[in-house]
Amino acid sequence: MKAQRCRGWGLMLAVALLLGTAGPAPAAEKLLEIGVLGPLSGGAASYGVELVRGAEMRADEINKAGGLKVGADVYKIKLITYDHKASAADAATAANKLVFQDKVKFIIGNAVGATCNAVQTVTEPQKIMFAFVCWGTKNLGQDKPYSFRSMLSQWEAAEPFYRWIKEKRPTIKKVAIISPNDTSGLDTNTAVVKAAKGLGFDVVAEETYERGTKDFYPILTKMLAKKPDMLDVAAAPPGEAGLIVKQAVELGFKGAKGWTAGSNPATLVSIAGVEAAEGVWSPVNINVKSDFVDAKVRKFGEEYEKRYKEVAGVIAVANYGAFDVFTKAMQEAGSIETEKVLAALTSRPYETVWGRLLIGGKETYGIDRQFLYPMVISEVRGGKNVDLEQVLPGALKALKK
Amino acid sequence: MPIELLIQALLNGFALALVYVLVALGLTLIFSILEIINFAHGEFYMLGGYATYFAFAVFGLPYVPTLGLAIVAVGLGGMVAERLIFRSLRGKALNAFIVSLGLLWVLQSAAQLSFGVLDKSVPRAFSGIIRAGGIIISVERFVVMLAAAGLIAVLYLFLQWSRVGRAMRAVAQDADGAALQGVNIEFISMLGFAIGCALAGAAGGLLAPVFAVSPAMGALPVVKAFIIIIVGGMGSLPGAVLGGLLLGTVEGIGALFFGSAAVNILGFLMVILVLLVRPRGLFGVA
Numbered sequence: 001m002k003a004q005r006c007r008g009w010g011l012m013l014a015v016a017l018l019l020g021t022a023g024p025a026p027a028a029e030k031l032l033e034i035g036v037l038g039p040l041s042g043g044a045a046s047y048g049v050e051l052v053r054g055a056e057m058r059a060d061e062i063n064k065a066g067g068l069k070v071g072a073d074v075y076k077i078k079l080i081t082y083d084h085k086a087s088a089a090d091a092a093t094a095a096n097k098l099v100f101q102d103k104v105k106f107i108i109g110n111a112v113g114a115t116c117n118a119v120q121t122v123t124e125p126q127k128i129m130f131a132f133v134c135w136g137t138k139n140l141g142q143d144k145p146y147s148f149r150s151m152l153s154q155w156e157a158a159e160p161f162y163r164w165i166k167e168k169r170p171t172i173k174k175v176a177i178i179s180p181n182d183t184s185g186l187d188t189n190t191a192v193v194k195a196a197k198g199l200g201f202d203v204v205a206e207e208t209y210e211r212g213t214k215d216f217y218p219i220l221t222k223m224l225a226k227k228p229d230m231l232d233v234a235a236a237p238p239g240e241a242g243l244i245v246k247q248a249v250e251l252g253f254k255g256a257k258g259w260t261a262g263s264n265p266a267t268l269v270s271i272a273g274v275e276a277a278e279g280v281w282s283p284v285n286i287n288v289k290s291d292f293v294d295a296k297v298r299k300f301g302e303e304y305e306k307r308y309k310e311v312a313g314v315i316a317v318a319n320y321g322a323f324d325v326f327t328k329a330m331q332e333a334g335s336i337e338t339e340k341v342l343a344a345l346t347s348r349p350y351e352t353v354w355g356r357l358l359i360g361g362k363e364t365y366g367i368d369r370q371f372l373y374p375m376v377i378s379e380v381r382g383g384k385n386v387d388l389e390q391v392l393p394g395a396l397k398a399l400k401k
Numbered sequence: 402m403p404i405e406l407l408i409q410a411l412l413n414g415f416a417l418a419l420v421y422v423l424v425a426l427g428l429t430l431i432f433s434i435l436e437i438i439n440f441a442h443g444e445f446y447m448l449g450g451y452a453t454y455f456a457f458a459v460f461g462l463p464y465v466p467t468l469g470l471a472i473v474a475v476g477l478g479g480m481v482a483e484r485l486i487f488r489s490l491r492g493k494a495l496n497a498f499i500v501s502l503g504l505l506w507v508l509q510s511a512a513q514l515s516f517g518v519l520d521k522s523v524p525r526a527f528s529g530i531i532r533a534g535g536i537i538i539s540v541e542r543f544v545v546m547l548a549a550a551g552l553i554a555v556l557y558l559f560l561q562w563s564r565v566g567r568a569m570r571a572v573a574q575d576a577d578g579a580a581l582q583g584v585n586i587e588f589i590s591m592l593g594f595a596i597g598c599a600l601a602g603a604a605g606g607l608l609a610p611v612f613a614v615s616p617a618m619g620a621l622p623v624v625k626a627f628i629i630i631i632v633g634g635m636g637s638l639p640g641a642v643l644g645g646l647l648l649g650t651v652e653g654i655g656a657l658f659f660g661s662a663a664v665n666i667l668g669f670l671m672v673i674l675v676l677l678v679r680p681r682g683l684f685g686v687a
Contacts, residue, residue, distance in 0.1 A: 221406065251537055
């Protein structure tokens, strides 16, 4: 009897202690899974690697700061990554996995236009928010309200770029353009040809090649026979752009070199060699160490290089910025429901890694879904990328005033 | 159209065609002796490229010894692959097809995990340009062309005049008959596979400074090798050389008149035509 009473008191004491030490019930930490797609192998792998790294950096920052607070909930961010090898079929498969198997509501990161078309057949009907750097013209439109492009495309870059060339190098009259033979490449060629012809340039050659091509002598022989003053490697990814430039110089080309879609000149230089890469102009890449970019880009560049031991390219910055904008919109909406997040994403300026960013593009795509930020035209000199001039896309010019 | 442009186009096609002939010869040698098609052949090309990258670009060895090292290393790798994987599949085409596909993915994935997915640049081994009239070729491509031609010649002499080469031809013609004559089939199979892979490794080593290296670099050369073998005839060295030159002509001239995208189509159209008209290939044995 005495033993039973002791056990009873002991049990009551234990319960009291438990109740005493238990504070208010903690908010359950929720998981927000976000998809990242990209070509993580093959000729366009540099795009995919940068997309993943940009997303990783922002996700890790948010998680280290305690998570993403949306309304009353706090979310830990987890990335789910798939490699689509720049193939539309594989991209559709990966998108299906992300949406129906992994149940993500946000895909932040994709490259290569044809793959974006494929992914959007899955994301748009399911109202999945999708941010990408793909350059297909039809990747944005009124029929695709949940899709956003986070990097300047050929439609924003080509005209200011060719206008700059016309002002600074008036001796350049004849231009030859080459891009991969897919959605991004064909659309880039279309935009570049339109911009160049509109400014009075003579487009003497417009060619495409299959992604993965290594030997460009046959196609370059045909292009260089037209004696262009400038060769624009347009939408070629860094590795292939480097090979084209190298082989053009081997074939005796001594004219100017442009790269409308140039995203990572460091890779082009490593493949082409310092001598062949000399003088390559590119309008959309970002030198993360330059004084022409916002201080936040420089800080991002330092952190990126510390972590990955490589210099960050524009695609990494773009996807980091996309992550930033989408998560801010979630917080403004107080929800991760995509319809509410979409409603919160407006055309007002956002303060991001780019500095001031606007979501515009209605005059080109019929809907404001294009991230707009200052672009910097740069030139490769002595193996290094040197910034020459900052240029504002149209809508940002009005904002700066 | 200026004649120099046509000659330049032909030279463009021929310059690298001989390197793809090396890949094709390796493939056809393996088929002749083991009666299997090695779909992982392109990955031995890739390994030759990476061996060159590490020895030449990273460790700074001179290029010619590097190439020799790549050839020997990949050849040894082929020897191991034959002993561990393909020996028991001799004559079993379907099984070998599936196994070699598996080996392809294993090697490519291993390369991605070990070396990363991005292209790695290999410094130029030879610099300078050769100009003759309006025709241009880089010294690098000219040396590659000569080296490939030299290796093809060495292979031909080896197969024709050496005791081991004659044994290989005997096994390719009739393995049972060769065994009855005292030829060690297992040794010849291993050596044949090793030499076949070494040829692919040599091609990878020759083209590494020209194109850079990446885990998926073996895909295109092996497709070209198949086209060359089908056109030239499986098992025929002269057929492979002719097939390679034909492919080079089609690609060089085709790009000039029809553009880059059409070049791939022309290569496969040539294959279809040969299969319809002369299925054994130009020099193949019925």
